[in-house]
Amino acid sequence: MPPKSRFTRLDAFTKTVEDARIRTTSGGVVTIVSLFVVLFLAWGEWADYRRIVIHPELIVDKGRGERMEIHLNITFPRVPCELLTLDVMDVSGEQQHGVQHGVKKTRLRPQSEGGGEIDSTTLSLHAADETATHLDPSYCGPCYGATAPDNAIKAGCCNTCDEVREAYAQASWAFGKGEGVEQCEREHYSERLDEQRHEGCRIEGGLRVNKVVGNFHIAPGRSFSNGNMHVHDLKNYWDTPVEGGHSFTHRIHSLRFGPQLPDDVHKRLVGKNQPWTNHHVNPLDGTQQETDDPNYNYMYFVKIVPTSYLPLGWQSKFGSVREDHSTDLGNFGKLNDGSLETHQYSVTSHKRSLAGGDDAAEGHQERLHSKGGIPGVFFSYDISPMKVINREERSKTFIGFLAGLCAIVGGTLTVAAAIDRGLFEGATRLKKLRGKDL
Numbered sequence: 174m175p176p177k178s179r180f181t182r183l184d185a186f187t188k189t190v191e192d193a194r195i196r197t198t199s200g201g202v203v204t205i206v207s208l209f210v211v212l213f214l215a216w217g218e219w220a221d222y223r224r225i226v227i228h229p230e231l232i233v234d235k236g237r238g239e240r241m242e243i244h245l246n247i248t249f250p251r252v253p254c255e256l257l258t259l260d261v262m263d264v265s266g267e268q269q270h271g272v273q274h275g276v277k278k279t280r281l282r283p284q285s286e287g288g289g290e291i292d293s294t295t296l297s298l299h300a301a302d303e304t305a306t307h308l309d310p311s312y313c314g315p316c317y318g319a320t321a322p323d324n325a326i327k328a329g330c331c332n333t334c335d336e337v338r339e340a341y342a343q344a345s346w347a348f349g350k351g352e353g354v355e356q357c358e359r360e361h362y363s364e365r366l367d368e369q370r371h372e373g374c375r376i377e378g379g380l381r382v383n384k385v386v387g388n389f390h391i392a393p394g395r396s397f398s399n400g401n402m403h404v405h406d407l408k409n410y411w412d413t414p415v416e417g418g419h420s421f422t423h424r425i426h427s428l429r430f431g432p433q434l435p436d437d438v439h440k441r442l443v444g445k446n447q448p449w450t451n452h453h454v455n456p457l458d459g460t461q462q463e464t465d466d467p468n469y470n471y472m473y474f475v476k477i478v479p480t481s482y483l484p485l486g487w488q489s490k491f492g493s494v495r496e497d498h499s500t501d502l503g504n505f506g507k508l509n510d511g512s513l514e515t516h517q518y519s520v521t522s523h524k525r526s527l528a529g530g531d532d533a534a535e536g537h538q539e540r541l542h543s544k545g546g547i548p549g550v551f552f553s554y555d556i557s558p559m560k561v562i563n564r565e566e567r568s569k570t571f572i573g574f575l576a577g578l579c580a581i582v583g584g585t586l587t588v589a590a591a592i593d594r595g596l597f598e599g600a601t602r603l604k605k606l607r608g609k610d611l
Contacts, residue, residue: 207589234560250373263387276378392549431515468527482513
């Protein structure tokens with residue numbers, strides 16, 4: 174017998190000698206079943222440890238001087254691209270008239286011909302067919318009383334029809350079809366416009382705006398500011414040879430603020446009731462509005478909530494990286510550490526005829542609509558001061574996994590021991606009863 178050490182008295186696991194143990198068939202069966210139960214529960218505990226969950230947080234957004242991107246794809250089947258203008262303005266005083274960069278216009282065939290694509294043009298200040306390369310190098314076109322635009326190809330001159338239109342817009346003058354303007358007659362602007370009267374247009378692309386209260390809208394005619402008024406030259410919109418005129422029937426294919434959650438992350442979270450799984454569902458996607466009234470105005474009031482997505486392990490990669498405002502359109506908000514700075518939104522909508530009137534036909538005669546305004550589609554957005562952070566985390570720590578594993582082993586063996594003890598006692602009593610009967 175080995176000598177006793179000073180720790181012998183502290184042994185909480187006293188042993189019995191092998192001769193005092195009894196092995197039974199039922200005990201062997203319980204042992205095998207217990208082993209399978211332990212393995213099954215241990216595998217479940219491991220799967221739970223490996224499971225990634227989204228932990229949502231709500232904080233006050235303390236960002237300053239930030240910008241955000243707006244991505245849109247809208248079809249107007251009854252207004253030609255030549256008449257549509259995209260403008261942006263916000264409460265900081267910044268205005269973007271006739272947005273050129275990052276937006277593409279696609280001419281569409283009339284609805285009677287199926288509405289297919291004719292051609293697609295990326296908006297630029299001077300298209301290839303407007304450079305007037307065939308003109309004499311010394312040629313300096315007149316601006317007809319207006320001041321030449323600062324971005325003219327030749328300083329102080331209006332060599333193209335578009336430059337004359339820009340000069341008129343800066344002077345807050347209506348332009349029309351350019352009758353009597355040599356540049357527009359040379360480029361057949363009026364004829365080109367009349368040829369496109371039956372066409373539709375799809376506008377798609379991205380805008381980068383200040384992260385403050387503002388609006389962007391798509392309306393007919395060249396836009397300009399007249400004092401504190403934002404005005405559109407609607408002459409070509411009203412003076413149309415098309416039967417029934419134009420209208421702002423439209424379909425919003427997609428509208429989102431900021432980048433979209435990566436498809437691989439979305440597929441991994443779909444069906445798990447995670448708080449981030451509804452990010453791919455933008456409320457205005459697929460919206461369809463129809464009208465035959467050319468004097469119609471559609472307004473969408475959007476409430477935007479800044480939202481961050483932080484993948485598992487983002488801090489160990491490039492957690493200090495911040496948004497780079499010099500990045501190209503479409504990449505803004507996608508950080509090098511895999512995290513995402515984007516926005517979710519809710520929306521309410523309203524529509525009215527510019528002729529005014531009431532809602533007596535709907536039983537609300539007291540509800541009046543004001544007269545006047547600009548026909549088009551207007552999006553007013555407001556930024557929430559709160560920010561949602563969706564953070565990927567393990568469902569439990571490694572220490573929690575080990576604790577759960579020990580609980581599984583200990584609990585299973587304890588229950589198995591109780592079952593085995595019950596079976597053994599039951600079998601022993603049955604033998605005693607049979608012995609007495611004999």
